Each structure stands twice: as structure tokens, then as C-alpha cells.
Amino acid sequence: MSENPARTLRSLVLGVTLAVVAAQPAFAQSVLRDSETEALFRDISKPLIEGAKLDPKSVNIVLVNDPEINAFVATGQTVYIHSGLLVAADNVNQVQGVIAHELGHVAGGHSIRIYEGQAIATKISLLSLLLGAAAMAAGAGEAGMGVIAAGQQAAMGNLFAFSRSQESSADLAGASYLAKAGVSGKGSLEFFKKLQNQEYRLAIARTDDYASTHPLNTDRIQTLEQIYKKDPAWAKPIDPALEARFERVKAKLIGYVDPKRAAVLYPESNQSVPAHYARAYAYHLGAYPDKAAQESEALLKIAPNDPFFLELKGQILLEGGKPREALPALRQAVAKAPDKPMIAALLGHALVATEDPKNFPEAKQVLRQAIARDNDNPDAWYQLGIVYDHDGDAPRAALATAERNNLIGENKLALASAKMAMNGLKAGTPDYLRAQDIAMVSEAALKKDKKKKK
Template sequence: HVIAGDSIRSGQGEKQATGISILSLVLGAAALAAGAGDAAMGIMMAGQRAALGDILAFTRVQESTADATGARLLSQSGISGKGLLQFFNKLQNEEYRLAVYDKDSFDRDHPLNSERIEALHQKLSSDPAWNKPVDPQLEARFERVKAKLLGFVDPKQAVLKYPESNQSIPAHYARAYAYHLGAYPDKAEAEADALLTIDPHDPFFLELKGQLLLEDGKPKDAVAPLREATKRSGDAPLIAAMLGHALVETNDPKNFQEAKQILKVAVNRDNEDPFAWYELGIIYDREGDQPRASLATAERSNLQDDPKMALASAQMAMKGIPPGTPDYLRAQDIAMVSRAELAKKDKKYRKDGNE
């Protein structure tokens, strides 16, 4: 969808459908003026249906194009498309489970899963990479991700799927988070330590250890593993933000300068993390730099869809930040966007109130 620019081109489909809808209304009004009330109603209803069908057809083409692009990218990357087909088969099975059966695709904004599977199978099964085994390193990372998610989302199921007899890396990962969420801190830390025994320099094992300690109320103990994790991950923004949080939570003023530098780097690399902005705002506040604390709050509120708070904070920031500086211009941008968003919401509220 990104490569095809679908989010930009979606307006084309809407414009064409709107044209059909308006034309049907004009013709219906003409029929009504001529005294043909039933014909007018039929024309308008048919026009609305035609407009809906037109935009649904437009989105189906976009989805089919996206499928073909995905298949092409897999081929260019030398990756088998079997996983993509398995995913669509899962979607189809879910539809069967919910008694959503294939009829025709004319009243849907996506092609039928059966149609998508057939089209993709024709493309992918003839590709040289079709029977190519998955990269073992990629598969190992994916198994970690699945285990981590299961430990977070369903701790009980994680413990059942990964019993303690299973000493694999994904099993340690899953049990660590499951025990952590189940309030068994000693068991959770033991699983993290087992991972660090396997590879003491893995940044994600270090991150896990630091996260467990931090969330168990031991921020001082969490700093060392999180600092090492940040270093070995190349200053990954999410890990760096957690390190900044740990440094702030120590309540030691000696750590605040390091926390500020780390968090500034984190938001420069990923400025869409509200938590990092929140922590950076705390640092500025404790330093007595209220204008930049307000700017951090404006950034966070802007990300959290709170234009009222974003506008108030941006205005407060501009009162104390020298005009023309990057921070001042950023506060000005947030204020402008927030005003527009508030005006948009107010207009919608008034419109809904008059209907």
C-alpha cells in the first residue's frame, strides 16, 4: 500500500463515487420536479448503490495490487511466499468459523480470500524461492517475538506451551514475561539470567533483565543492564527511553543529566514515543526549565490526540523560549496544528448538534 501510494490515491475513488452520487441526486430532483416521484426515488437509490459499488471496486483493485506487490517484494528478496499464503488461509478459516462465506466480491471492499489465495498461489508457486527454506536467523528472531507476545498477552497459556522442561531461548523469554505478570519476580529474573548465561551481550536479553528489575521497583539495579542494552543496540530508541526512565526513577540528581541526554537522543530518533517525551518533561521540570517541560508536554499531548492540552502547553512554551529557535518553531507548529484540530472538532460537534 505504501509503495503504491494508496493512502494518497484513495481520494480518486472517493471523488469519482461522489460524482456519481451527485449526478443521481440531480437526475432524481429533475424527475421529482416532473411529477415522477417513484422514478425519482428509484434514480436516487440506484445512484447511491452505483456510487458505493464504484468505491468498493476501487478499493478491491488497491488490495489486489498490494497483494501482487507483496508477492513481487518477496520474490526480489528471495523469500518463499508460503508464509503469505498461510496467512490468507488463516483469514479464510476465520471467516468459515464466523460463518462468513464466499459469495461474490461486489459488495466487499476487499477481494474474496479464495480469490486472493488463488491469485497469489499462481504467482508465488512458480517463483524460484518457493521451496527455499526460511533463513534460520530470521526464524529464530521471529520465534522470540512470538514467545514474548504470548508471555505478555496470555501468561497462563505461555507457561503451558513452554514448560520448564523446555530450555530454548523462546521458552525462557515467554516464561520470563509470564512469571513477571504473574507476580513471581524471582522466577522471572531466573529466566532472564538463564538467557544472559546463553549470551551475556545480547541487547534484548539485557533489556529484559533491566525491565524486570525496573518494574519490580529496583530502578538502581536496572540502570546497569539497561545502559549496556542501549549501548549494544546502537541506542535503540525504545530501550534508551526505558534507560532514561530508570535513571529518573532513581531520584538521584546525579543521574538526571545522563537521563536528559539519553532521552533527547531517543526522541530525535523516534519522536513519536509519548513515554519518552513524558520522561524528558520530568527532567526539564526538575531542572526548573518550565518552557521546555511545557514543550515536552505539548509533544506528548499532540501524539495522544489531546489538542487542547497540546495547544495550552505549546503556548506556555513559546512564552519562555527565544523566538526563532528550533524549539520555538516546533512549539509554534504544534500550536498551529492543535488549533486546526480543535476547530475541526468544534465544527463536527456543531454539525452533529444541528442534525
């Protein structure tokens, strides 16, 4: 039975395309936002960002909900850290080591340069496909297939070598950022050893460096160890205040993403702050409101004015159907942390949820202030839309709805809401221009999706 050369060519082109795409990092399912976590990320990364000669205001460290132990840079100056990595880290120094490495990718522009490697790999693949198809068409089927297979192997090898070079470069850059920040490289080495142990468990061949997208961990450890041990910060202990904050953030994350595991790691016999934190979230998500409330009260007994403990109490009451009872704790939390817009947005949500018209003016003020500081909060826009609708301000209710839909990727709804807002807003005003921007962006995204489907 003979094979159609054209059909084979099409299949192999598709295979190469998929292989190249698979080599790129994939976004996790969702972003996890939390004021306390983001504050910790900001504080532990700032000296590293400055060491990389980047602007701390332009670099973002984002937590994504994914159990894999991973971190990556996709585009721009954003470092994405998987929840699985934060859970697996033993201390804050290890997380700093990961961030330093990823900043090496940011400073090196690797998220853009990876396409250079892909372009070279694609050219090699396409050339081998054309030569192979020509040989097959001439009757030399086996020879043609051999040319194609060799070309694909060479293309992927070229891409992987390009990636390995970037990883090595990020390692060295990250080490320099840690040194400039006066942060020990011990955490970086510890985390690489953790990954190395994973390699052993997965039985990954440690002698074949050619087929690996990253330098093998053994090689990386040996290279970095020589650099880190010469640095004056090598013996510097971990900042106990940062470590305490890390333990809190890690505990609340485990309670949120894996309540069952939280119950095992933080049994009720453990009366530490991280344990109360983990159990509070685990009980809340597990629909044990009384137990969740007890844990939040235990935290407030330890630190009555802690804004994050107050936020937790308010969140448990609000999401438990008691928005009015949540108001005192959330108002106090906002007063203690006026620079945390997500806490303010939660207060705005609670005020709206009371369905008391007397609370709506305060809700509008709180939500507008929250959005002025952080306009990437879909729920804040949703609540503000409710307030505008309650006030009879249909155009701004539509604009708030457009903002929300734009943030969550609902381009069709965003376009419709933006057009509705423009119909009721005065042309040339800031709100009108914002609605116009959303309409243009949403329309362009819809046209792009339509082309992809064709």
C-alpha cells in the same frame, strides 16, 4: 401514513456517508513499540522495500494493538500490522508476504486513490437520492424508494469493485517484490490459505465476488500460485536466523497482549528461548515479579550479553519499583545496543525514578541522546521534562511537556505548554521555533475539532 421526502433524503444521505466511511480501514487502539520487534520488521522488509523502489528510510512498519488478523496502509508510506496477524503467522516468511502485499498498496498510492472511488460512489448515490426524492415528492413514493435503493447498491458496488482492483494490483506488485528480494512466495500462499479457512468458518459466500471488498481468497491463491511457482526463490528455505528472531518476537508479543494464552502455549516444561520470553512478560504483567525475574535470569544464562534480555530484566525491576537495581542491566543493554533509543529512554526513566539528584545529569544526557535518535517517544519527553524541572529550566520543561502532549494528541495541553515555553525561550532559537511549531499545529487541530462539533 405518508413519509416526509426531505426527512427520507437526509436519512439516506447519512446512510450512504456512513457506508462509505465504513469501507475505509480503521486505526487500531494503540501502537506497540519494541526495539527488538522494530529491528526485525526493518530487516525483513528492507529488501522488499528496495524491490518496490522505495526508500527504506521513508517506509515504516508499525505494530498496532489489535487482535484482528489484518494489515493495512492508511496514509503516506506506513504499513500497519495488527498484533493479531503477527500472532497468527506461523513463520517469518508469512509476515514478509503480508508486508510485500501492503507495500504494493504504498507504491501504488492506493491510500490516496481510494478517495477517487469514494468520490464516484458518492456522486452515484447523491444523483439517485435527488431523483428518488423528486419522484417521492411527485407522489410516486415506491418508485422513488426503488431508485434510491438501486442507486445505493450501484454506488457501493462501484466502490467495492475499485477496492478489489487495488487488492489485485497489490497482490501482483507484492509478488514482484518478493521475487526481486529472493524471498519465497510460499509464506504468502500459506497465509492466504489461512484466511481462506477463516472465510469457510464464517460461512462467507464464496461465489458472490461483487459484494466483496477484496478479491476472494480462492481466486487470489490460484493467480499467485502460478506466479510464485515459476520464481527461482520458490524452493528457497526460510532464513533460520530470521525465523529464530521471529519466534522470539512472537512469543514476547503473546506474553504481553495475552498472558493467559502465553501460559497455555508456553508451559513451564518448555525451556526454549521463546517460551522463557513469553512467560517473563506474562508473569510480569500478571504481577508475579519473582517468577518474571526467574524467567529473565534464565534468558541471561543462555545469552548474558543479549541487549534485549538485559532490557527485559531492567524493565521488570524498574516497573516492579526497583529502579536502582535496574540500572546495571539497563546500562549494559545500552552499551551493547547503542543504536536502540528506546532502551536508552528506559535507562533514563530508571535514573529519574531513583529520585537521586546524582543520577539526573546522566539521565539528561541519556534522554537527550535517545530523543535525538527517536523523538516520537512520549515517555522519553516526559522524563526529560522532569529533569529540566529539577534543574530549574522551566521553559524547556514546558517544551518537553508540549512535545509529549503533541505526540499523544492532547492538543489543548500541548498548546498551553508550547506558549509557556515560548514565553521563557529566546526568540529565534531552535527550541523557540520548535515550541512555535507545536503551538501552530495544536491551535490548528483545535480549530478543526471545533468546526467538526459545530
